[in-house]
Amino acid sequence: MGAACHDAxxxxxxxxxxxxxxxxxxxxxxxxxxxxxxxWLILVAALAGYVSSFTGGAGRAQPLLVAVIWLVALxxxxxxxxxxxxxxMTTEYTITDRRLITRTGILNRRGHDIPVxxxxxxxxxHGLVDRMLGCGTLVISDASEQGRVRLPDIPHVExxxxxxxxxxxxHTDSGPSGTGWQDERERRLxxxx
Numbered sequence: 001m002g003a004a005c006h007d008a009x010x011x012x013x014x015x016x017x018x019x020x021x022x023x024x025x026x027x028x029x030x031x032x033x034x035x036x037x038x039x040w041l042i043l044v045a046a047l048a049g050y051v052s053s054f055t056g057g058a059g060r061a062q063p064l065l066v067a068v069i070w071l072v073a074l075x076x077x078x079x080x081x082x083x084x085x086x087x088x089m090t091t092e093y094t095i096t097d098r099r100l101i102t103r104t105g106i107l108n109r110r111g112h113d114i115p116v117x118x119x120x121x122x123x124x125x126h127g128l129v130d131r132m133l134g135c136g137t138l139v140i141s142d143a144s145e146q147g148r149v150r151l152p153d154i155p156h157v158e159x160x161x162x163x164x165x166x167x168x169x170x171h172t173d174s175g176p177s178g179t180g181w182q183d184e185r186e187r188r189l190x191x192x193x
Contacts, residue, residue, distance in 0.1 A: 012094045016101060025095040025163050029153040030135035033088050040080040048073035093151055095164060100140060102151070114149065118142045122164045124157045140164070 012026050048069055055065045083106075091104040100114040119142050126136025136157030140149045154160055 012092065012101070016094075016103075017096065018098065021096045021098050023094060023096050024167055025093075025160050027093055027155055027160070028091050029088055029093075029151075030133060030155045031088075032130075032133050032135055033153045034085060037081040037084040041077060044073050044076050044080070093154065095160070095167070097167065100149070102149070112149070114140065114142050116167060119164070119168060122161055122168065124154075124161045126157055130157075138164075 012023060017023070052066050052069050055062045055069070058065050086106045087104070090106055090109075092102070094101040094103075096116075098116055100112075100116070100119070102112045104110050119140055121139075121141035123139045123141075124136050125139065130136045130153075135153050135155050138151040138154045138157055138160060140151070141147060142149070
């Protein structure tokens with residue numbers, strides 16, 4: 001199932017992986033994150049075109065007035081459309097067999113790694129729109145001071161959740177002998193929890 005969750009457009013650099021470390025899931029946020037910027041693009045272009053149509057009575061100043069209108073529209077588009085698109089393009093989430101790796105940022109890159117051994121809980125949330133689009137928010141709890149990491153708009157969030165759960169809890173380790181650990185694990189898996 002790992003290959004199904006790997007987004008081929010998000011190749012993680014091999015230099016970010018340790019020797020023997022394998023990618024389980026690698027993705028970026030769902031394209032849903034670009035819906036609002038796309039609406040802004042349409043709205044700003046329509047508004048600039050509409051306002052430009054009223055410059056006919058400006059005489060010789062009309063070309064300058066139209067240029068100013070479209071320059072303002074360009075600045076708004078860069079802020080409300082291009083910036084979110086570049087953020088979307090540069091945000092990557094990778095889960096390996098050893099850690100969760102997040103990388104984001106256009107000019108200044110930020111990264112956060114959580115060792116798999118410190119992850120204590122994995123949950124997902126998705127509302128009606130998320131369910132229709134096949135995405136959701138992945139919530140990972142760890143033993144650090146921050147406590148929770150929320151990864152919004154993850155494509156195929158249920159499959160990613162299963163991959164991480166399998167990585168954390170799905171190993172066939174028999175556990176300590178005579179402790180009932182294996183029986184408890186099997187009961188949890190049978191309950192669907």
